[in-house]
Amino acid sequence: MTLPVMESSNIMAHLEQAESHLAEIELLSSMYPGEDELVITDQLAVAELREYVEGATDTYPLSRPHILIKQKLDTDTVKGVNVTISCTYSSDYPNVLPEIAVRCPDLSRSQQAQLHSDMNAYLSESCRGDVCVLSAVEWVKDNVHLYLTDKSTSSSSTAAPGRKESRSTCSSPQPKEQFSRLWIYSHHIYNKRKRKNILEWSKELDLSGFSMPGKPGIICVEGPQSACEDFWARVKVLTWKKIIIRHREDVAVDSRRAEASVADNADSLRRFTGFEEAMFDPHGNRGNHMNLGQLYQYLNERGCGDVFQLYFGIEGR
Template sequence: MEHAEAQLAEVELLLSMFPSQEELEVEPVAYAELRCFVEGTSECPPNTRPELCVKIQTHTGVEVSLSCTYPSQYPAVLPEIVVRCGELSRAQHACLVSDLRLYLCESCSGEVCVLSAIDWIRDHTSEYLVGGEDFDRGARGEEHPSAEIFTRLWIYSHHIYNKSKRKNILEWAKELQLSGFCMPGKPGVMCVEGPQAACEEFWSRVKVLTWKRIMIRHREDVPLDPANQSADLPRCFDGFEEAAFDPHGNRGNHMDLGQLFHYLSERGCAQIFQLYFGVEGR
């Protein structure tokens, strides 16, 4: 309830600041469910995650679109953020998104952050519009390297059956040097961890495949010490694997979730089970 109240307060603040649908679009069903839950007219938490899209014009007249999707635990975790700007090259865009996430990690931990993201984009986008494809952090005159971000994505799907999808998931994770696992069946569960850019690339490939339902259930972003970039990443998994836990059912497509909980517990991730399934593991 505390998270839902914070989400609703932020959405309503943004609606008051951007009253035109041309400036702000809010997914109406999710907003209605969130409001009913907070106001007590519904006892069920929202089934649809709140989504919003803000059209931002920077101080130099550049148009940027910021889309945000709230995880159920937001603002305890960062929202899923997508930035679109036709004037940014791919390299410029990647650097802007990385720096935006780093700013939100360091400045808005545990607090609502969409308004802060809007202000940051409005103030800083022009700094990235230099250098074309050769753009790098040196082009902005930085004397010290920025901290890299280690990311862990916990992905939930209605089901994962298709052999081609499963093959792609394994190959992409290994290509991008990500660790984690994929549990096929119904439901399907994935975790990938590694450098933020690699995790974002993995998600961008996976989400455009045909799914009945797929989402990032939880996200972890950890800024790393820029003075010690050679240090080992704080991984929970060794490599990437497809993990099956006593498949059963008519099609052999259901897993023993107790074994999944044990698998997560061994890797220090037991708390994720409740985020996935809404009950404590055992």
């Protein structure tokens, strides 16, 4: 009697998977109606999928639907960047991730490889067991700028050989660098991968500060404004119940000084030495609550005690 039950459960599993494939393809077709936006490279595979879902055949389709989503990104962070997202469905999707590749002529091979690695890590953590193509598209839109090389920097900042700068260029005021400190609040921080990402990204971007895991979760990063914004752009796209910037501090750093002086001036604004994960007497059934009195002392010792009230609505002591 066991075999028929197993066969029945397999049939139901295949049907549910096929239904999710078809529903996602139809959703994507409605969201990207233009012929140049969504390309279904194998219409026969989709037709076979539809026949199976609608009961016209009992044979589970062996063909694997393949789609291309083409986007020209024009956002605050990227302008006119063409991206193609290629997706090949597997028979076990969404229980396993589909084969997703991103092609962008503005990315080098190494940048593209890093983007793929980070995207798959995000999808593995956030979408396992659920359809994920739309999540992949949104992730690429939000994050592709982090992997692009600014090709104009060297050419625009270096004058042509033998050409003197004009008087107006020399006398125009230079923009001031910004030093930032972001105070981030999360409903909770438990996930080990997120905690590892926070530590690695802060080190990579030369940010100081701390993160407090548990419930609630707190992150503080400080350093050059561009690096802080980069950190926030990476963190906010992870899956959170709630995450916001509770408070931010921005201070102008005089960029007319020598480069070394600017760096020294920025470093003098730091309240933290390096970046660490800080634990304050964890307690509770899951060890996920921290001693807020110890947190206040930690902040107060670094001249940040006033932030405690911004987080918790009460004065620390």
